[in-house]
Amino acid sequence: MAGLRVIWVGRTQKGFVQDGVAFYQGRIQPFQPIECLEVRAAGHSGRSPEQALAVEGDAILRRLAPDDAVVLLDERGDTPDTRQFAALLQALLEGSPRPPTFVIGGGLRGGRRAGAPAARPAVPAPGAALHALGRGCVLAELVCALSSFAR
Numbered sequence: 001m002a003g004l005r006v007i008w009v010g011r012t013q014k015g016f017v018q019d020g021v022a023f024y025q026g027r028i029q030p031f032q033p034i035e036c037l038e039v040r041a042a043g044h045s046g047r048s049p050e051q052a053l054a055v056e057g058d059a060i061l062r063r064l065a066p067d068d069a070v071v072l073l074d075e076r077g078d079t080p081d082t083r084q085f086a087a088l089l090q091a092l093l094e095g096s097p098r099p100p101t102f103v104i105g106g107g108l109r110g111g112r113r114a115g116a117p118a119a120r121p122a123v124p125a126p127g128a129a130l131h132a133l134g135r136g137c138v139l140a141e142l143v144c145a146l147s148s149f150a151r
Helices: 015-028 049-062 082-095 133-150
Strands: 004-009 034-039 070-073 101-104 119-123
Touching: 004 049, 004 133, 015 034, 015 133, 034 049, 034 133, 082 133, 101 133
Parallel strands: 004 034, 004 101, 070 101, 070 119
Antiparallel strands: none
């Protein structure tokens, strides 16, 4: 079983968001093992937003292997419905020896960076994806996708 990985920038600080993340991780576990990784948010003091994103992107890249199946979650991505997203997820699970990795936020948003593994077309994250609430929303979408092709 390949499992799933989700990488996001910054700590999940709010208790109700932590509860939502834990709830959906528990819903995913019967289908696939899941690992959620947090990379440190780059402080913006003394850095431009672009520099902070580059620091965060480098932190994400350190967590990725060249052969990882990466999906960048970005509000500018394609908009698959649940069935299309489930088909993408199933193809990733069946076609890669490594766990599919979903990346939320950081300097990889909206495109490739040198040294990044080849990424699938970005799929949309909810409007709050770069915000902590989006973490639970992404995990909820994974639950829907996994349950749709598990039937």
